[in-house]
Amino acid sequence: MSKYYQEAIETASREQIKQWQDERLVATVKRVYENVEYYRKKMDEAGVTPDDIKSADDLHKLPFLTKADLRDAYPYGLMAAPLEDCVRIQSTSGTTGKRVVAFYTQHDVDLWEDCCARAIMAVGGTKEDVCQVCYGYGLFTGGPGLNGGSHKVGCLTLPMSSGNTERQLQFMTDLGATILCCTPSYAAYLTESIYEKGLRDQIKLKAGIFGAEAWTEEMRHDIEEKLGIKAYDIYGLTEISGPGVSFECEAQTGMHINEDHFIAEIIDPETGEVLPEGSKGELVFTSITKEAFPLIRYRTRDICVLSREKCPCGRTHVKMSKPMGRSDDMLIIRGVNVFPSQIEMVLLNKGLTSNYQIVVDRANNSDSIEVLVEMTPELFSDTVNELNVKEKEITEALKSVLGIYAKVRIVEPKSIVRSEGKAVRVIDKRNLYKQ
Amino acid sequence: MAINQLSVFVENKKGTILTITRAIANAGVDIRALSVADTQDFGILRLIVSDTEKAKAALHEENCVVSLTQVIAVSVSDVPGGLHQVLEYLAEADINVEYVYAFITVSGKHAYVVLRVEDNDKASELLASKGIELVTEADIQAL
Numbered sequence: 001m002s003k004y005y006q007e008a009i010e011t012a013s014r015e016q017i018k019q020w021q022d023e024r025l026v027a028t029v030k031r032v033y034e035n036v037e038y039y040r041k042k043m044d045e046a047g048v049t050p051d052d053i054k055s056a057d058d059l060h061k062l063p064f065l066t067k068a069d070l071r072d073a074y075p076y077g078l079m080a081a082p083l084e085d086c087v088r089i090q091s092t093s094g095t096t097g098k099r100v101v102a103f104y105t106q107h108d109v110d111l112w113e114d115c116c117a118r119a120i121m122a123v124g125g126t127k128e129d130v131c132q133v134c135y136g137y138g139l140f141t142g143g144p145g146l147n148g149g150s151h152k153v154g155c156l157t158l159p160m161s162s163g164n165t166e167r168q169l170q171f172m173t174d175l176g177a178t179i180l181c182c183t184p185s186y187a188a189y190l191t192e193s194i195y196e197k198g199l200r201d202q203i204k205l206k207a208g209i210f211g212a213e214a215w216t217e218e219m220r221h222d223i224e225e226k227l228g229i230k231a232y233d234i235y236g237l238t239e240i241s242g243p244g245v246s247f248e249c250e251a252q253t254g255m256h257i258n259e260d261h262f263i264a265e266i267i268d269p270e271t272g273e274v275l276p277e278g279s280k281g282e283l284v285f286t287s288i289t290k291e292a293f294p295l296i297r298y299r300t301r302d303i304c305v306l307s308r309e310k311c312p313c314g315r316t317h318v319k320m321s322k323p324m325g326r327s328d329d330m331l332i333i334r335g336v337n338v339f340p341s342q343i344e345m346v347l348l349n350k351g352l353t354s355n356y357q358i359v360v361d362r363a364n365n366s367d368s369i370e371v372l373v374e375m376t377p378e379l380f381s382d383t384v385n386e387l388n389v390k391e392k393e394i395t396e397a398l399k400s401v402l403g404i405y406a407k408v409r410i411v412e413p414k415s416i417v418r419s420e421g422k423a424v425r426v427i428d429k430r431n432l433y434k435q
Numbered sequence: 436m437a438i439n440q441l442s443v444f445v446e447n448k449k450g451t452i453l454t455i456t457r458a459i460a461n462a463g464v465d466i467r468a469l470s471v472a473d474t475q476d477f478g479i480l481r482l483i484v485s486d487t488e489k490a491k492a493a494l495h496e497e498n499c500v501v502s503l504t505q506v507i508a509v510s511v512s513d514v515p516g517g518l519h520q521v522l523e524y525l526a527e528a529d530i531n532v533e534y535v536y537a538f539i540t541v542s543g544k545h546a547y548v549v550l551r552v553e554d555n556d557k558a559s560e561l562l563a564s565k566g567i568e569l570v571t572e573a574d575i576q577a578l
């Protein structure tokens with residue numbers, strides 16, 4: 001049984017991969033320049049024409065694209081295919097409450113699902129397997145992506161979506177799930193529940209594909225040991241397609257980027273300069289096979305390292321390390337992107353001071369976020385009841401913007417630590433990134 | 436006939452009440468009565484003091500959030516059923532009590548009861564008409 005979904009592509013020679021990238025980049029740039037006003041303007045401003053892009057070596061001449069561009073161009077500004085050819089959207093939260101929407105043609109969905117199928121087969125998935133997908137389904141890409149990949153491999157797919165742990169465990173044991181796809185924190189939570197309910201002997205899992213948030217090697221070893229499985233990382237972002245932009249193989253030493261679809265660069269986040277191979281810097285992606293929503297030099301804000309060392313798995317595609325941090329202040333809480341600016345906006349809208357602090361922690365493998373707000377004379381009331389009501393109002397306003405629950409704690413004035421006159425906005429106690 | 440009460444926001448953590456009592460002591464102000472309402476994370480310290488303005492200024496200096504609340508205080512005979520009678524009058528008149536706390540005077544014959552109600556004027560009038568003695572700001576200062 002092959003461990004590759006598309007062996008010829010996944011093990012292609014470097015020359016072959018380079019040739020694909022050259023051809024596809026040139027074609028993509030030409031297409032977006034001709035069809036997408038937003039790109040044409042950006043390129044004109046940068047003084048680049050499609051003629052300047054003769055191969056992937058010319059990629060650095062093109063301007064970057066950021067999340068702000070995606071918001072500016074919302075919703076249709078970056079569309080490179082006619083709307084009638086699109087069959088799907090997926091979406092992610094944005095900084096100002098406005099979401100980022102990505103469009104897919106049927107061909108785009110197919111290629112995305114191919115990427116996920118590669119990830120599933122890389123962890124040993126075959127048509128004999130039962131693949132339990134407990135990423136959220138809907139606008140979030142996790143569920144739909146792995147679901148499609150699982151279909152392509154031919155696994156029996158359990159489209160569980162997230163939550164409802166009782167039911168997850170029931171299907172896992174009754175239907176003998178062998179591959180588990182979810183966030184690492186939910187995997188750890190499921191592991192705990194399996195032990196609490198004494199179900200360890202009844203599970204048949206052999207592998208897990210855990211992504212959408214940062215996790216440590218310690219967490220990997222813990223889950224692997226407790227469940228007797230191999231735990232693999234998977235990486236992706238909605239803007240680029242979703243999970244499966246890169247995935248781990250049996251070597252578990254980084255994630256192979258699907259280079260026939262995406263060109264990866266590492267840049268200095270300060271200067272934008274492309275850094276030499278092996279340097280640590282910000283990951284930038286260019287999608288070269290997308291019809292509806294191709295992104296040129298999209299800055300992920302994830303800090304990582306690329307490696308072209310020969311991989312024992314036989315795949316020739318470049319490997320990226322686990323993200324080692326962010327070049328912006330985005331937090332990932334239970335798989336949801338949270339920006340401190342979103343929280344600040346809610347507090348200011350409520351007439352509160354901008355003296356706040358965000359404390360992120362992970363207890364029992366579940367992320368928690370607490371927002372400390374300094375008491376003001378306007379907020380203060382002499383009865384507990386009224387204060388509770390006010391606290392609840394803030395909590396609800398935060399939930400509607402962030403999409404997740406954040407505990408609000410009102411603290412004494414001037415009690416939030418300021419360093420050099422500037423408040424420390426975020427305290428992340430999870431220590432997810434090993435520098 | 437309402438009297439002034441200071442309400443101070445306090446976090447549930449070590450030493451916060453200490454800061455407040457120290458500030459009031461240093462200002463040379465006497466605390467006549469004190470009560471704390473607390474939740475898991477925070478509390479509200481309520482104080483009746485000999486010099487409200489002075490205490491308030493001292494607490495501001497300590498960065499405390501302080502508010503001035505008008506409450507009523509009544510003098511109740513220190514006998515069984517004394518407070519009950521007062522609360523029953525208010526209940527009959529459909530006046531809600533947000534909170535209540537009591538303190539005993541030096542003479543020991545009367546207990547002073549502080550009441551936070553929805554409508555101070557209505558409650559004061561009602562209780563006075565029932566022969567309940569209302570405590571004035573002057574009474575508090577004279578204690």
